[in-house]
Amino acid sequence: MDIGKLLAERTKYMTASEIRELLKWATVDVISFGGGMPDPSTFPVEDIQKIVNYVLEAYPHKALQYGSTEGVYELRQEIAKFSEEHHGIKTKAENVLVTVGSQEALELLGRVFINPGDVVITENPTYLAALQAWRVYQPKLVGIPMDEHGMIVELLEDKVRELLARGERIKFIYTIPTAQNPTGITMTQDRRKYLLEVAERYDLLIVEDDPYSYFLFEPIQVAPIKALDKSDRVIYLSTASKIFAPGFRLGWVVASEEVIKWFYLAKQSLNLNTSNFVQYIFLEGLRRGVVTKNLPRVKELYKRKRDAMLAALETYMPEGVRWTRPSGGMFVWATVPPQIDTRELLRKAVTQYKVAFIPGHGFFVDESVKNAMRLNFTYPSFEQINEGIRRLALAIKEA
Amino acid sequence: MDIGKLLAERTKYMTASEIRELLKWATVDVISFGGGMPDPSTFPVEDIQKIVNYVLEAYPHKALQYGSTEGVYELRQEIAKFSEEHHGIKTKAENVLVTVGSQEALELLGRVFINPGDVVITENPTYLAALQAWRVYQPKLVGIPMDEHGMIVELLEDKVRELLARGERIKFIYTIPTAQNPTGITMTQDRRKYLLEVAERYDLLIVEDDPYSYFLFEPIQVAPIKALDKSDRVIYLSTASKIFAPGFRLGWVVASEEVIKWFYLAKQSLNLNTSNFVQYIFLEGLRRGVVTKNLPRVKELYKRKRDAMLAALETYMPEGVRWTRPSGGMFVWATVPPQIDTRELLRKAVTQYKVAFIPGHGFFVDESVKNAMRLNFTYPSFEQINEGIRRLALAIKEA
Numbered sequence: 001m002d003i004g005k006l007l008a009e010r011t012k013y014m015t016a017s018e019i020r021e022l023l024k025w026a027t028v029d030v031i032s033f034g035g036g037m038p039d040p041s042t043f044p045v046e047d048i049q050k051i052v053n054y055v056l057e058a059y060p061h062k063a064l065q066y067g068s069t070e071g072v073y074e075l076r077q078e079i080a081k082f083s084e085e086h087h088g089i090k091t092k093a094e095n096v097l098v099t100v101g102s103q104e105a106l107e108l109l110g111r112v113f114i115n116p117g118d119v120v121i122t123e124n125p126t127y128l129a130a131l132q133a134w135r136v137y138q139p140k141l142v143g144i145p146m147d148e149h150g151m152i153v154e155l156l157e158d159k160v161r162e163l164l165a166r167g168e169r170i171k172f173i174y175t176i177p178t179a180q181n182p183t184g185i186t187m188t189q190d191r192r193k194y195l196l197e198v199a200e201r202y203d204l205l206i207v208e209d210d211p212y213s214y215f216l217f218e219p220i221q222v223a224p225i226k227a228l229d230k231s232d233r234v235i236y237l238s239t240a241s242k243i244f245a246p247g248f249r250l251g252w253v254v255a256s257e258e259v260i261k262w263f264y265l266a267k268q269s270l271n272l273n274t275s276n277f278v279q280y281i282f283l284e285g286l287r288r289g290v291v292t293k294n295l296p297r298v299k300e301l302y303k304r305k306r307d308a309m310l311a312a313l314e315t316y317m318p319e320g321v322r323w324t325r326p327s328g329g330m331f332v333w334a335t336v337p338p339q340i341d342t343r344e345l346l347r348k349a350v351t352q353y354k355v356a357f358i359p360g361h362g363f364f365v366d367e368s369v370k371n372a373m374r375l376n377f378t379y380p381s382f383e384q385i386n387e388g389i390r391r392l393a394l395a396i397k398e399a
Numbered sequence: 400m401d402i403g404k405l406l407a408e409r410t411k412y413m414t415a416s417e418i419r420e421l422l423k424w425a426t427v428d429v430i431s432f433g434g435g436m437p438d439p440s441t442f443p444v445e446d447i448q449k450i451v452n453y454v455l456e457a458y459p460h461k462a463l464q465y466g467s468t469e470g471v472y473e474l475r476q477e478i479a480k481f482s483e484e485h486h487g488i489k490t491k492a493e494n495v496l497v498t499v500g501s502q503e504a505l506e507l508l509g510r511v512f513i514n515p516g517d518v519v520i521t522e523n524p525t526y527l528a529a530l531q532a533w534r535v536y537q538p539k540l541v542g543i544p545m546d547e548h549g550m551i552v553e554l555l556e557d558k559v560r561e562l563l564a565r566g567e568r569i570k571f572i573y574t575i576p577t578a579q580n581p582t583g584i585t586m587t588q589d590r591r592k593y594l595l596e597v598a599e600r601y602d603l604l605i606v607e608d609d610p611y612s613y614f615l616f617e618p619i620q621v622a623p624i625k626a627l628d629k630s631d632r633v634i635y636l637s638t639a640s641k642i643f644a645p646g647f648r649l650g651w652v653v654a655s656e657e658v659i660k661w662f663y664l665a666k667q668s669l670n671l672n673t674s675n676f677v678q679y680i681f682l683e684g685l686r687r688g689v690v691t692k693n694l695p696r697v698k699e700l701y702k703r704k705r706d707a708m709l710a711a712l713e714t715y716m717p718e719g720v721r722w723t724r725p726s727g728g729m730f731v732w733a734t735v736p737p738q739i740d741t742r743e744l745l746r747k748a749v750t751q752y753k754v755a756f757i758p759g760h761g762f763f764v765d766e767s768v769k770n771a772m773r774l775n776f777t778y779p780s781f782e783q784i785n786e787g788i789r790r791l792a793l794a795i796k797e798a
Contacts, residue, residue, distance in 0.1 A: 001632045004433045006571075008536070010510070037464060040460035040464055048463070051453070052451045064439065065439055066645045099501055100674075106668075107669050111407070113406065118407075129668070132668055203401075245463035246462070248463070248674055248676055249671070251671065265414070269535065270503060271498075276647065277646040277647055
């Protein structure tokens with residue numbers, strides 16, 4: 001049967017993620033800097049085992065049953081508490097919605113807000129899978145350049161004015177202000193305030209994606225934009241994937257009750273609710289302080305891995321290759337000489353040199369930069385980091 | 400901040416599910432026949448506890464890590480095997496995709512196939528949450544009447560001819576052939592063959608939703624339509640929710656590799672992957688035969704609950720109330736005299752008589768029938784079934 005003739009128009013915006021394709025290679029003899037996976041040694045396995053046994057003994061019938069679309073109420077309470085303790089975000093259970101990873105929150109944003117032709121503003125480069133999630137909704141993606149202090153908010157304001165003067169409908173500004181994906185850059189506190197001012201001045205919504213603020217390696221003092229937000233214009237996303245375990249697929253949204261209501265309606269059709277079982281496990285993880293206890297260890301490990309990657313880059317990379325010194329998170333962002341297209345480089349790197357990375361193209365709203373790459377330092381071992389960067393340097397030299 | 404002005408057009412098709420709203424009442428003093436929840440005593444808690452401990456000891460790093468969008472390969476293999484053993488569906492891992500409950504599969508169908516104005520054909524009445532999932536994609540929903548043998552396929556064929564003559568684009572025919580939701584009716588084997596013939600004749604796709612064939616109370620010999628399918632035109636959906644536990648949110652799709660590829664691309668943006676942890680638990684559940692071992696007990700319990708509900712209906716209901724004798728599944732479908740609108744009845748039933756059900760309206764593509772209701776018999780206790788039907792009969796008498 002010919003399926004092609006039955007496909008909806010929007011399927012032409014559905015393309016395979018390079019990251020996901022790369023995850024497939026991670027198991028073979030290729031050293032992969034591709035994915036964004038945590039080091040499995042950071043998973044608090046013993047604590048999880050205790051928790052799971054407790055959950056199945058204490059309230060199996062709730063944990064194994066259907067649940068409410070917004071999430072388990074006690075977990076929403078606990079997340080509200082956690083948000084205040086860790087991020088200074090004052091909120092309450094009613095402002096929290098539990099999602100199937102942060103990816104679902106990105107989908108909800110597209111689904112609830114984006115009509116074809118609407119404008120979504122992002123840092124440029126930004127998180128590739130966010131762009132991919134929204135493309136089926138056909139927004140105009142507008143990228144704002146970054147410098148070492150994060151999104152250049154002066155340029156943002158100019159752009160907003162220009163867009164509004166043209167009558168464009170700006171739906172939201174998407175930012176990963178802390179240890180950004182893919183650059184590792186953290187937006188300064190001044191810029192954060194300025195960004196919020198711009199949003200207030202032009203009555204715009206901000207989406208703050210914050211998976212990485214748990215892993216800031218430098219003593220940078222920044223608050224989430226959501227913590228500064230007085231007018232409920234920030235939708236804040238975070239996730240258990242990097243601080244507990246990604247195998248649970250659990251993320252959350254903190255936003256105004258009106259946004260939560262729309263996300264709730266949209267989520268009903270997507271999957272009714274996030275796994276109750278998984279929610280109760282994370283609830284106990286928060287209650288018992290497993291996450292809080294685990295964090296310093298994880299941060300220390302990732303800092304050492306970052307340093308190992310920076311040292312290897314320093315040792316092996318030829319002239320003309322530059323890279324960021326990530327303030328936190330999971331990635332180094334590297335730029336090779338402009339005559340090298342990293343998508344082409346990848347093929348050779350994988351087949352001949354047995355090393356993988358994500359070409360930078362897809363992180364740009366317009367794919368305008370072709371000589372960049374994202375390198376993950378959290379998943380590979382210290383040995384693999386050194387050997388992989390050595391191989392990558394050889395591949396670049398040949399190119 | 401005014402969110403209203405930022406909403407996408409499609410939000411006007413997002414409405415709260417009556418079922419989900421009703422789930423909220425299930426905990427208070429109202430006896431609820433509303434949801435579609437399993438009896439929690441059917442959850443194989445002890446087996447799950449053993450399995451979870453095994454998974455966390457044997458391969459914690461796989462179970463707690465990100466996974467592939469299609470699902471854990473070994474689980475896909477095991478589901479393929481299960482499909483053959485339980486349903487006579489010959490398939491392989493590559494034809495299986497694991498979803499966040501069957502609800503996600505319904506969303507994937509809409510996302511991949513439906514353009515605004517496309518036709519989707521369903522039984523009338525049909526599963527309310529399927530209609531809701533697709534509404535955001537703005538199909539024309541065409542309902543085919545049922546009799547006690549299931550969808551009247553003669554009428555389907557006439558309708559298909561008429562639609563095609565008008566140049567309509569039919570995307571798929573959605574059916575729940577076994578112990579249908581909401582009616583409990585099982586389509587005869589002859590009808591199934593005829594339905595497949597019609598699909599072949601007009602080159603149409605069939606979506607077979609099959610959560611309930613595990614619970615057929617009568618000795619009816621039927622095969623899934625998918626088991627008869629020679630031309631890969633049936634997309635088959637099932638779920639662990641009713642045979643293991645709904646708290647895991649785990650379902651699956653069996654379809655051609657081309658359909659699986661499109662679902663995979665669509666699912667990437669929705670949530671990257673279904674929880675690996677949950678997948679490994681169900682994998683072990685299948686491997687150890689927990690599901691197979693549990694089924695006769697569950698079926699026996701649900702049969703007794705159905706019989707209890709039928710007996711209570713017989714005892715208490717006034718003249719003019721009719722109901723189906725469900726061949727399996729979880730629901731009785733009842734019809735009250737035409738002057739009673741069950742949506743209005745519901746309010747009184749809940750507030751005054753402390754009993755809840757789902758009004759039938761939303762199960763019809765055109766909400767054309769206003770005097771029907773769906774009654775769940777699996778979740779309430781035997782006592783609640785008797786007492787709840789007694790209360791409901793009083794409410795109907797008053798109306």
